[in-house]
Amino acid sequence: MSLAALAPELTALFADAGFTADGIAAHLGPDATEALHRGEPAAVRYAAADDSTLSRLIRVFVLRDAVPATELAELLGATLATKLIDARAVTVDRSGTVRLVLDIRPHVIVGENRWVFSDADASMTEHVPGPDHVLGVGAASLSLLQSTPVTPVDTVLDLGTGSGVQALGQLGTAEQVTATDIHPRALELAAATFAGAGAQVELLQGAWFEPVAGRRFDRIVANPPFVVGLPEVGHVYRDSGLNLDGASELVVSRAPEHLAPGGTAHLLAAWVHTHEQSWAARVASWLPKRGVAAWIIERDVADPAHYVGTWLRDESIDPRSPAAAARTEAWLRHFDEHGVTGIGFGFVAIRDIGDEPSDIMAEPMPQAFTDPLGPEIEEYFDRIGWLRERTATELADATYLARPGLAREDISQADTDAGVGFAPAALRLTRTDGPRWRHDVDKHLAAIVAGLHPHGLSLRETVGLYALANDLEEEALLDSAVPAVVDLVRHGLVLPAEVIL
Template sequence: MTGVVIDPVLIDRLRGDLSAARFGDEALTALWGTDAAAALRRGQRVPALRALRAADPLSVLAQFLMLGVAVPRHELAAALPSLGVDGAIALGLAEAEAHLVVPLLELRQHSFVDSHGVGAWWIVSDLGETATGGPLREDHVLGVGGASSTLSALMIPLPVDTALDLGTGCGIQALHASRHARRVVATDISERALDLARLNAALNGVTNIEFRLGSLFEPVAGERFDHIVSNPPFVITPRLGDVPVYEYRDGGMVGDELVEAVIRGAAGHLTVGGVAQLLGNWEYRGNTSAFERITGWLDAPPEAEPLDAWIIEREVQDAALYAETWIRDGGTTPGRKFDDLLDVWLDDFATRDVRSVGFGYVTLRRPASAPTLHRLERLSGPLGHNPTGLGAHLADCLAAHDWQSTLTSDDFGRARLIVAGDVTEERHYWPGAVDPTVMTLRQGGGFGRSVPLGTALAAFVGACDGDLSVAAIVAALADLLDADERALRAELDPRIRDLAATGFLAP
């Protein structure tokens, strides 16, 4: 495969041609329609190809850059008038084959909205299996996938001096981090991934990212960062038999050791107050909960700084389903080869008595003194509506936790709280009943949490309009419910604090 070349002049010409052709999500959806766009997201390109009958620049670029179709040389030359066919070949985007030009890379627009506003980048990556028609190469560099989008949405957007993108791949997380960090360091074990990430940064005019080759934290030994983000190669792939190992997803370690290594290594590379965010898989072995094992990973050795930790598990798959999912992800379809690979995966899981595998989000923070946050929870329901991502919500929750952790019981009692604007309450009644049988507090944003309510807590939340203190509301409720005030306060306090920590209530 032709190497990627970082030529500023050619990259500027490519950028100009893409802009002139309006090569982006909005124009392409208008070109082939919403149904074809939805099919592309499912990995099906035929509806889009059927819609492209003309040889206008946008249609030619869509076929060539997005759908992986070879096009006549004269058509590509017209679609890239500034770069030209020779320029595309020189950059490593294409190769000539008789009168056709064959794509070697994929280029798509990644559109997003974050706390800094609306944005879009052109992202170059390797051709997917839809274009190649077969299994992926082991050194495949993935574009913006579901996990990438998940992590970028989770990224806390607070301004920082330095950020680290550990295992940058095509560079998408480093690009997102560049919007709130003065300087970003992006690392990867793959030189090819770094080349594509450099190309993407240059193509989008982002200049505050430094790229380094190496595994895990080796390229940043002795350095600390205000923000670490990582979509590591966390897939649990067997080290047995003839199993393909894809650099973009397989970390080369046994089981979930790579995620453990990132979690354990973060402490030594965070500044005080610095935050690390990553995605990960973890194994459920025997009858042991994965959270018990993760707690062990969080136990820092004596020489390391202990961290605040917030782990959210989003999904658990049984071992067979997990293996099937990732065998298909590599481009192997059901058949004899698929069955052989599945057998090897299940043999590998059996060596560690793995029954299932969890997936989730990890947020770690280096506190100024002793850790105060240790929250491990399972949230498998739909996420709330977050127009600019979950990162701002996470930042608000961390700030709310810090605020509470400094308050004594009396101090908290003097606080005045209000209900967040996205919170609603549901009540369900038996037909003809006066009192509700079920009351639930729901969060429209954030993680879309739902909290069951008793009579006292529902009345408390209903009174949180900022006029009365926590203690005053509880006192009034105790009188109304003919309850002991001290006992009611002891019952409600942890529930109220949790509602504040998770974004239902705010000071």
Template structure:
């Protein structure tokens, strides 16, 4: 089947070329008719597009011409025969990853999942395809070469496919046998070797450690139940995420990294960063980024629609009532969602829990990789004397912004001045005049100590006072990538780590 798909050009690039931008964008929006029209003269590729991406019924001779002998595919329940012709029984979707920054060529894969129909999505054991969460995690994952990688809760195998590009050995687990069966199809069609194992959480890898762990776990907070295996953990609220985080350090090799998606409750009377921070194990650097917060009503409605339910139906209203009653009893005021990254360390851990500002752009992989490098550098320059001896360069995407209001006496009255990274995560920090001047002076030529001395003279501020005020801010500027070290790692302008660039699922 893999050979037939390749021969027909049923790849992300092939499908885009056949459909054209307008029809492809319409298909992505869930509008199939433009794609159906664009595929009419597509021969075998057009047949496969209509069969798998549009879920149309195709004449058996045309499907045979595209895929060869259909008996194994019918017996394997990838296709099904109807009186009108052949229909897809599973979603077989072109997927891929673009070339790496280091010149590594891209990869074409196929992801096999259950059909994305409302009836199929309401099945308790429904296996989802490549969705927004999968794409977000793939685009946030650090892609440095590792010996071993664990994809915990693999589903249809998306993260395992990506992991095969930079890990020597990939292990993927899932509690649902059907998910592993579809992951086996995804990996087989894609020519990727993955060790697939069945079982809950860490049970299939008891006693093993890994260089990297990635996970898109069942993270949807709610009552203690399992309506859908792909999203519900069976534990109430965010207890599953807390338990998963607590066990990660013991599954990582020294220096090993774990990255996952998660969702946590905002409970009345509790500080959400403290809540998440309390779940983290000892001996790990950790960066927790909250991407968004929604109120309980939106949280429930979003996941009901995700499951193919009509929120106004009697069944959905009954489920929503029970869900919202549970949230009210648990004093839940909101639900946060975001990214978590942990790294096992023997040093004093750095733990940061914060909101993620701005748009993600191409994803967080480069940002995550850079954060690890930057906190290593800050750890090596922990003493004030070491930091003052460093030479720093202001990031080219840093901008200075001022906000002013109308002054009642005429003109403008400045309210605030901030520095912000332009593009990607918009890390923002308030600054005063000396701090703005210090940033502007970081051109990669003078050590920080000399810049501080010049500012002390120019602003008539004692050097000791300027150092005490500036160094904590400088550390934050470095951590958020507004200031880049020139010494202690490759030059920041030339230093580029290969990041995931998922081509995305067609449609």
């Protein structure tokens, strides 16, 4: 019995029992739910100590407690319990005690209740992931889900699907979803994840883009094994066998050739920082000179020691152990030999733009925000596409709109010169939605932005009126206003009327 064959029956039982992410949270209460997220099983077990069906499901499938085989049969039905044993999702010892050895856990994926089949992790039990470990839903996969659009397309490729998390996020948005992985076990678990969701997904085995050679897709999504380190494979879900950031370079550089006209790629990636080259130039060099618009977003940077310690903990290695000491020394020496001063992490979004010169932006995005990034990425490509098609004269003659919700911040600080009161320190325009971009501006630009209206005067006319009212030289003011408005459009603080109407 395969996992995929039993998955629909199991997830139907889960749904009927309320064994969903929201159902568990409501059942446990806020304190125990937070303990669940922190990986503190005792508090969860205490809150789920009653004999209700949902509590028993939590103990068996979330905490992976050992129970008598008769209890599993009573909980699931004898037939389904036997199927789980036959599929090796459950082990049985000589005393007839059973324990779940997989992670079959509910999640909300793009607003839908889903169940992901993956290998057991160390969140609820003491466990050291093996070399062929198939990861479930982690922080990286959740961040990629949030940064990937869900607008309708014909075809989607989930490159290196693992347990199928990214493909789950695209169900219902695409006519056809294709998922690849080099690891047979990952495909087995992904097949169960898709079967449990009632989805038809094309599954292909092979490395990188080899299974889809010659094919193009409207949307590519990839959470590759991007860990930056030595050219070796310790764990297939995170180590590529390529040196340093070679895995990210491979996926970023080859994704464009698999994009359909106007198609987009949404990738997690990591890259090294060195003294010899900026990280932005390094990642931009992986992309072709023509044919793509790309937005490279650095969300975080770690120093080498912090980075190594983080990934050692990821594989449940005690940082104080001799094994950790040896691994740390080898890893840090490798970084030193290659001049690595830091490791950046973030997103790379790519759009096919035909035979035009490539338009590549690489920038840090360290600010906190909670809105999904996927819609912002789609709008970003629309905004820069509009900018790309216009001359400076056409930009000046266009009409614009200050984004709804745009805030003007007048910031003052204690006046140390006067010793009393406050003195102006900064004038800032800030988005209150999306990635919360903020730009420092002067009073002239702030006033010009305030005067923009999609059915009103053009930028040139607005600048002209402001210059006349304030006895300023119009052409000089316009020459500075146009590039400033372009920057505001790139970050969506100002929107061209043609984009929104």
